Amino acid sequence: MEDEAVRLTHGLAEATRTSPEDWYLVYKARYAMEVVFEALAASDPSVRSVVTQPFTCCTAVDPILVAGLVPVYGDIDADTVSLDPAVLPLGEGVGAVVLQHSFGIIDDASSRELVERAHGVGALVLEDSAHCATRMALTDQGRPVADVSVHSFGAEKMLRTSFGGAVWINPRGRRPQALSIARERLAALEPVCGGVARAARLYLNENRVLNRLPRKAAVFLRRSLVAARLLEPAVADKEMAGGLLHGPMAPDRWICAQVNNELKRAPQNMGSRREVVSAFIEAFGGSVPYPAAQGSDPVQPLLRFSVVAPSTETSREVIRRVRELGYLAEDWYRPSLYPGVVDPGAYGLPAVGTLPVCDRVTAGIVNLPTEVPIDAVAPMAEAVKQVLWTPSNM
Incomplete structure (x- = not known):
């Protein structure tokens, strides 16, 4: 390693x-x-x-x-x-x-x-x-x-x-x-081994198969694989209840090699994301609300480009329309402590209204993908504007 x-x-x-x-x-x-x-x-x-x-x-x-x-x-x-x-x-x-x-x-x-x-x-x-x-x-x-x-x-x-x-x-x-x-x-951390290392190697192929199955079959099979410790969940049930699935470990040689290979293409990856972010900024102008720091100069290579709808209902409609185009719009981080926790009290989550800005952003958040072809931006932006544009945004 x-x-x-x-x-x-x-x-x-x-x-x-x-x-x-x-x-x-x-x-x-x-x-x-x-x-x-x-x-x-x-x-x-x-x-x-x-x-x-x-x-x-x-x-x-x-x-x-x-x-x-x-x-x-x-x-x-x-x-x-x-x-x-x-x-x-x-x-x-x-x-x-x-x-x-x-x-x-x-x-x-x-x-x-x-x-x-x-x-x-x-x-x-x-x-x-x-x-x-x-x-x-x-x-x-x-x-x-x-x-x-x-x-x-x-x-x-x-x-x-x-x-x-x-x-x-x-x-x-x-x-x-x-x-x-x-x-x-x-x-002093020891590298992953045994079943954890095996599950890491299987992860991509397992998800490729699961993503092609009908939803009910995929949900059942995913749960079965997780229970058998053959699939490492992105967020485990234990991690929605205040715990962590494993103790601290180092990556093994295989994981390090995957990351090293990806670091080689990181400049290209970030460059293409910057182009997409720039295109979103140009397409939206002042017509829809989004976190202002996304429009910083120089443009940043964002993981997602976010807009903030006035309500959860409107946010869901934006996500629906973008997904109909074949692009994976998402709702990170709604609910708070995404994807949700078993007992909010165990996490000490404050009551609604205590953190007003956080409440507003959480309710209306929409994340648009940035690892997409540049010509995907225009249709996605148009779908967003069809729902969110108002004269007051101009």
Whole structure:
């Protein structure tokens, strides 16, 4: 495994202008978060909570719970769909703040403000770059702003891989004792093996078959394969109930090789996504509402281009019309802690109305695919405008 793993850490370092010794590999990004939060709790008994957002996947909050900490939810900024630095709930006992770059949107100015506020109370910043793959928020001098940056190579992310993740630990990061513990534990992780490794290799072919079956047959077969541990679910039942399916593990040589192969085409991948994002911006102009940071200059290679409908009903109609064209519009992250959790109380989710911006964006979110031919943009944009355009949007 070592040759592929070393190659991968060096590739990540080259892509991010960082040092390879500060990168660590994991089977899934959520396990990197688990290790960091457990190290934080172990290093300081006074740490009780982590600030995050409910506009996310439940697997981004499960590591907080597994580490024995409490998630505290802040409202988001409608322009960035990330935590709003101006209203961060930085109470006593907060040890970390999660800076999530939703759909690949990175707003450097907002990120810097969040880091400054978090550091002001002694909290470290964990950057969730799961949707970015080798992209980070930067200072004016081009250095990463976060103390920890977590990247995912899993299913439905930027690269056409299904497993693997990586975490970068800032050598000058806050809470150095916690980061030292995390480094030691991450460096000692054993690679996946046995049934987990086998399921990773089968994943793509299994899903190709399942996606061609009638829905009822596919649902039954998928459940059967998961129960037999022959299929690794994107989000397991246990992960919708506050747990994680496995303990922290490193990727094996096969997974590292898949990621290395995809990193070769990452510049082309990101370039084509930028073209699609630019085309969406031009097609929409001011006619439909979308997070303003998506229109940043230079244009970013987004995982999804998002618009925000005025209601859930309208959002569903937009998704229906785009899907009728053959393109997979989605509703990430509706409901909160997508795809939903068994017991919202166990996650400490706030009541509706407590976080008004988050509630509004969650209700109306629509994600449009960006890994599509450029000529797909016009029909998708037209379908969206048929539902959302009003004179007031002009």
